[in-house]
Amino acid sequence: MMFDAKYEAMSRDELAQLQIERLQATLRRVCRNVAFYRTLFNERGIDVEEVRDLDALQQLPFTTRADLQASYPYGMFAVPLRDIVRLHATSGTTGRPLVVGYTRNDLDHWSGLVARQLAGVGVDEHDFVQIAFSYSLFTGGLGFHYGAERLGASVIPASNAANSADQIAIMRDYKTTVLAGAPSSALVMATALEELGLHPEELQLRVGLFGAEPWSDDLRERIEERLHIKAFDTYGVSEIMGPGVAAECEQRSGLHINEDHFIAEVIDPITLAPRQPGEEGELVFTTITKEGFPVIRYRTGDLASLVEGACPCGRTNLRMSRVKGRTDDLVIAQGVKFFPSQLREVIMQQQWISPHIAVIIDRKEGSDTIEVRAAVSEQAPFFDEVSKVSELHDNAVRALRMSLGLSVQLTFVEIATLRREVGSKGMRLSDRREL
Structure with missing residues (x-):
């Protein structure tokens, strides 16, 4: 018609x-x-x-x-x-x-x-x-x-x-x-x-x-x-x-x-x-x-x-x-267009999180997943306090959702591991979806 x-x-x-x-x-x-x-x-x-x-x-x-x-x-x-x-x-x-x-x-x-x-x-x-x-x-x-x-x-x-x-x-x-x-x-x-x-x-x-x-x-x-x-x-x-x-x-x-x-x-x-x-x-x-x-x-x-x-x-x-x-390098995931640098910008606005991040995008059962791997700064006064780290994690996830409209799984890893993973650029994107 x-x-x-x-x-x-x-x-x-x-x-x-x-x-x-x-x-x-x-x-x-x-x-x-x-x-x-x-x-x-x-x-x-x-x-x-x-x-x-x-x-x-x-x-x-x-x-x-x-x-x-x-x-x-x-x-x-x-x-x-x-x-x-x-x-x-x-x-x-x-x-x-x-x-x-x-x-x-x-x-x-x-x-x-x-x-x-x-x-x-x-x-x-x-x-x-x-x-x-x-x-x-x-x-x-x-x-x-x-x-x-x-x-x-x-x-x-x-x-x-x-x-x-x-x-x-x-x-x-x-x-x-x-x-x-x-x-x-x-x-x-x-x-x-x-x-x-x-x-x-x-x-x-x-x-x-x-x-x-x-x-x-x-x-x-x-x-x-x-x-x-x-x-x-x-x-x-x-x-x-x-x-x-x-x-x-x-x-x-x-x-x-x-x-x-x-x-x-x-x-x-x-x-x-x-x-x-x-x-x-x-x-x-x-x-x-x-x-x-x-x-x-x-x-x-x-x-x-x-x-x-x-x-x-x-x-x-x-x-x-x-x-x-x-x-x-514009990414479309979860129906949202964004640049990986925008994720890093939001993360860097959170005090006590290292500026190095790895972004992993995948698709599971047809749904886009976004994992951000980051590290708590070694200078954080609560570096080993689980409750404080958990609060920092939740604040960062909330900021990513409010700023970009993305549902993100944030994983904290050892900073040395993260530095090896991202290299000198301070950020790495891996899109594993088979589109």
């Missing part, structure tokens, strides 16, 4: 014309209202009025995460703050978030795009959509919430359920038909279902839309087998929009990109040269309808490829493969 067939099945020629018109309007707006882009284009001698076709987009400079970080918090906004009606944020390299602003029109577009992806997998006004994504500065919860409401479905905002058993109880009692959340959390719910002695057929659940972390076809099969549902991949980037950038249809032959709102490219992350359809590289997006926070050629750091050709579903927009990995 198509939510907006006019745009989802638009001819390629009509779409190209729409994109260039919207791109030109966006370029004029950022030159007028965003000092970063005005300065950047002036320094490069770029006249945006000369951008007359989509090929000319490749002559424009890229926008990076570092650029957004340098403009914290509101330097990239293209409208007065009085026109911003909502803020979301994502992790930054130094622990400061990247702040994204939305106007009322932005929110209207966003809800429509999420409604598209829900309709694309057979969700309609008769469904009950249980949202396990966090309702917070993270875009997942509210993005799916308003998209489902826009479609006419009933929304169950379940992110504050105490545990997976409670999520299952909500599914059973409220007759949930659609689940939106992280794929790892879906497997944990499947385990809870089994531990409760329930069979999937006792639920009404039939569809799952999952994202916010990389997941494999093998994980998809396990989710489907254990929950008796059809599982679909979704893609979003908070800096671009959030959920609603791209999503699978019922054919599951790639994720349809909403090209009437975003122009997608794939580049070689080293040479920055364009990659051809089917060739893997770094995803780059340009927003062409965003008012509050438009970005030009934003390098996402996500590795994927573009898929051309008609889809049996009838949609004509370009598709992308599932994300294969990252170009940088």
Whole structure:
């Protein structure tokens, strides 16, 4: 089912014309209202009025995460703050978030795009959509919430359920038909279902839309087998929009990109040269309808490829493969994006903990685990006092959860052992997941 067939099945020629018109309007707006882009284009001698076709987009400079970080918090906004009606944020390299602003029109577009992806997998006004994504500065919860409401479905905002058993109880009692959340959390719910002695057929659940972390076809099969549902991949980037950038249809032959709102490219992350359809590289997006926070050629750091050709579903927009990995050291675990250096920064804020840490990420029964190995400083006045060390441990775990939203297992080891483990850099990351 198509939510907006006019745009989802638009001819390629009509779409190209729409994109260039919207791109030109966006370029004029950022030159007028965003000092970063005005300065950047002036320094490069770029006249945006000369951008007359989509090929000319490749002559424009890229926008990076570092650029957004340098403009914290509101330097990239293209409208007065009085026109911003909502803020979301994502992790930054130094622990400061990247702040994204939305106007009322932005929110209207966003809800429509999420409604598209829900309709694309057979969700309609008769469904009950249980949202396990966090309702917070993270875009997942509210993005799916308003998209489902826009479609006419009933929304169950379940992110504050105490545990997976409670999520299952909500599914059973409220007759949930659609689940939106992280794929790892879906497997944990499947385990809870089994531990409760329930069979999937006792639920009404039939569809799952999952994202916010990389997941494999093998994980998809396990989710489907254990929950008796059809599982679909979704893609979003908070800096671009959030959920609603791209999503699978019922054919599951790639994720349809909403090209009437975003122009997608794939580049070689080293040479920055364009990659051809089917060739893997770094995803780059340009927003062409965003008012509050438009970005030009934003390098996402996500590795994927573009898929051309008609889809049996009838949609004509370009598709992308599932994300294969990252170009940088950004980690996605437990549905949260973070840099290992952020973990170290939080640890170093705790008095009497050594600045050396080892971070071990694993996946057990579909759920991401994060172990941080650290050491109590030898200068701590309570070095051998168990109760004081335990209090220090609990404070650090609490700080990691509050700062980054992560559930971390903190293990104290001998400082000499830790120094050998991390080497001269003072920090080591080991990602043992088979994604």
